[in-house]
Amino acid sequence: MATFKFTVGKMGVEFVEQEAQNRIDIGERFERVTFIPKNANGDFKNGIRQYIPNWQVRKSLFNSGVAGIFDLPKSATLHLYNDRHPERKAGFQGWIHTSLLGKERIVALNGAVVRNTYTVEPVSGLKVYGAVEEWSRLYKVSEYSWEARQDTTYGRDRKTGKVNTDYPWGSLKHIHLADLFRGTTLITYPIMTAVWENGEATGEYYDRDQKGAQWLFATLSSIQDETLDFETAKRQYFTNILFFNITREEMARMEAKGEIDPKIKEEVYENARKFRNGETVDPGREVMVDGKPVGLNVLPSDRFMALIGTQKVFVETLSVPGRHRVAQLVAKHNGNLSLTTFVPQS
Numbered sequence: 578m579a580t581f582k583f584t585v586g587k588m589g590v591e592f593v594e595q596e597a598q599n600r601i602d603i604g605e606r607f608e609r610v611t612f613i614p615k616n617a618n619g620d621f622k623n624g625i626r627q628y629i630p631n632w633q634v635r636k637s638l639f640n641s642g643v644a645g646i647f648d649l650p651k652s653a654t655l656h657l658y659n660d661r662h663p664e665r666k667a668g669f670q671g672w673i674h675t676s677l678l679g680k681e682r683i684v685a686l687n688g689a690v691v692r693n694t695y696t697v698e699p700v701s702g703l704k705v706y707g708a709v710e711e712w713s714r715l716y717k718v719s720e721y722s723w724e725a726r727q728d729t730t731y732g733r734d735r736k737t738g739k740v741n742t743d744y745p746w747g748s749l750k751h752i753h754l755a756d757l758f759r760g761t762t763l764i765t766y767p768i769m770t771a772v773w774e775n776g777e778a779t780g781e782y783y784d785r786d787q788k789g790a791q792w793l794f795a796t797l798s799s800i801q802d803e804t805l806d807f808e809t810a811k812r813q814y815f816t817n818i819l820f821f822n823i824t825r826e827e828m829a830r831m832e833a834k835g836e837i838d839p840k841i842k843e844e845v846y847e848n849a850r851k852f853r854n855g856e857t858v859d860p861g862r863e864v865m866v867d868g869k870p871v872g873l874n875v876l877p878s879d880r881f882m883a884l885i886g887t888q889k890v891f892v893e894t895l896s897v898p899g900r901h902r903v904a905q906l907v908a909k910h911n912g913n914l915s916l917t918t919f920v921p922q923s
Contacts (some may be wrong), residue, residue, distance in 0.1 A: 579593075579594040580592065580593050580594070581794070581798075583797040583798075583801055585646060585797055585799070585800055585801075585807060586646050586647065586649070586807065587614060587645075587649050588612055588613065588615070588642075588645055588646045588649070588757075589612075589613035589614075589615070589617075589717045590610065590611070590612055590613070590642075590646065590793070590797060591609075591610070591611040591613065592607050592609075592610055592692065592790070592794055593607065593608050593609040593610075593611075594606060594607060594608065595607060595608040596608070600768075603769050604769055604787060605767075605769045605787055606787065606790070606791060606863050607787070607790045607791070607794070608764055608766065609743045609764065609765070609769055610639065610642070610765045610767060610790050611762060611763070611764045611765070612642030612645060612646070612757065612762065612763040612765070612792070612837075613762050614645070614649075614757050614758070614760055614761070614762070616662060616759075616760040617760050617761075617762050618759070618760035618761070619758075620759075620760065620761040620762070621755070621761060621763070621764060622638060622756065622761060622762070622763050622764065623764045623886050624638045624639075624763070624764055624765045624766050625764075625766060631743060633732075633742050633743055633744055633746075633749065634744070634749060635765075635766070636786070637746065637749040638753055638763050638764075638765045639763075639765040639767060639786065639789060639790070640750060640789075641749075641750050641753030641754050641763065641816075642753075642757070642763045643789070643793060644750065644754060645754055645757040645763075647659075647810070647811045647814045647815070648662065648811075649754070649757060649758060650671075650754055650755070650758050651758075651766060652758070653755045653758050653759055654673070654674035654676055654677050654755070655671070655672075655673055655674070655677065655686075656671045656673075656712075656751055656754060657670055657671035657715075657756075658671045659703060659811075659815070661811070661812065661815045662815055662818070663815060663818050663819035663822060664911050668716050668717050669714055669715065669716055669717075670716065670717050670723065671714075671715050672712045672713065672715060672747065672751045673686075673691070673713050673714075673715050673725055674708065674711065674712055674751075675708040675710075675711055675712070675713065675753070678691070678693055678707055678708055678713065678725055679693075679706075679707065679844075680693075680705075680706050680707045681693060681706060682695075684708050686723070688721070689720075689721045689722065689723055690721060690722050690723070691715070691723045691724070691725050692718075692722070692723070692724045692725065692831065693706045693709070693725050694706070694713065694724070694726055694727050695707075695726055696709060696727075697881075707728050708725070708727065708728070709728070709916055710727065710728040710744075710745055710747075710748040711748050711751075711752060712728055712747060712748040712751045712752070713725040713726060713727060713728060713774065713856075714726045714727075714728060714747065727733055728745040728747045728748045729745065730745040730746040730747040730748075731744075731745050731746070732746065734801075735774040737771070743887060755806075767786035767787050767789060767790035767813055768785070768786060768787070769787055770786070780918050793797060796810050796813075816880065816893065817880075817893075817918075819891075820891060820892075820893040820895070820899070820919075821893065821895075821896065822897075823891050823892075823893075823904055824892070824896065824898050825898070825900045827845060827902055828898055828901070828902055831902070831905060836905065836909065837905065838905065838908060841901070841905055841908055842901060844861075844904070845874075845875075845897065845901045845904050846897060846901075848874045848900075849897045849900070858874050858875055859872075859874055860872020860873070860874055860875045861873040861874040861875075861905065864876065864903075864907060864914055864915070864916060865914075865915040865916065866915075866916045866917075866918070867882070867916070867917060867918055873903070873904060873907055876894045876900065876903065876916075877894065878894050878895050879893070879894060879895070879918055879919075880892075880893045880894075880895070880918070880919040881893070881894070881903075881916040881917060881918055881919055882916070882917050882919045883906070883914055883915065883916050884915065884918070885906075885914070890906070891919065892906070892916070903916075
């Protein structure tokens with residue numbers, strides 16, 4: 578069983594390769610990825626199902642470990658964003674633990690005033706101040722005035738809009754980050770997950786977890802080989818967050834406007850399936866990429882900028898939803914879409 582170890586930032590990361598041939602055959606290279614903080618104290622969270630039965634908690638462990646590499650908080654109860662974090666552009670400063678908020682309408686924090694959010698008692702109608710979840714998001718109103726906003730980051734079913742997760746993703750992530758800060762080791766299992774339809778396995782697999790693990794391995798290998806420096810890797814990490822946020826928000830707007838073509842959506846997912854299984858993908862109509870024609874269905878995985886009229890639009894092909902959005906934009910603008918590879922600036 579091959580094991581690879583890296584030390585980067587304030588974290589040690591250990592990859593253990595998969596040995597079960599049936600799992601290797603479906604593309605599962607790594608069985609386990611462990612995130613070990615420098616101040617590891619012997620405590621650990623093991624993301625195996627028998628210890629953590631909730632799938633959402635298990636999934637959140639890996640994302641929190643990656644975030645800890647590039648932006649480990651400096652406090653267990655106050656997680657302020659790095660200056661490069663894309664959420665800062667929207668005014669959000671980070672996350673605050675409920676223990677710092679209390680039950681008052683206004684609380685003092687590091688010389689600033691934090692206005693606490695509230696919920697309304699259904700029977701009495703009285704306002705009750707304080708966080709509903711363990712963590713709240715901090716929004717900067719002015720230099721000395723912030724708001725603590727309730728965590729509403731529950732997952733929702735795309736068709737019905739109903740909540741389909743037990744916990745909000747934000748609070749989960751910051752619970753794990755607080756544990757990392759205190760010295761807890763996170764043990765994660767980036768498995769390939771079978772796709773089920775009408776109670777039957779389709780023979781296909783979701784590969785997001787495994788892709789994330791392989792991307793992290795490649796990134797840490799490049800840092801170790803000195804072909805990539807840590808600051809550049811951090812900048813790329815935050816750029817990816819920004820692009821994925823743009824993708825999610827724009828896709829939601831397009832769906833709300835009824836601009837999603839079911840045929841294009843099906844084609845994108847079918848091409849993704851073929852690519853994953855090593856099958857031939859039809860290039861389809863061409864798109865100009867850095868001045869050269871490239872088949873829409875075989876666009877390289879990257880981040881791009883498109884000029885639509887006088888407006889700059891950012892797109893990515895690192896995810897299936899990102900590719901889906903690009904395909905929709907090409908159709909919407911009658912194929913008149915030219916992409917330029919986006920390079921994060923220092």
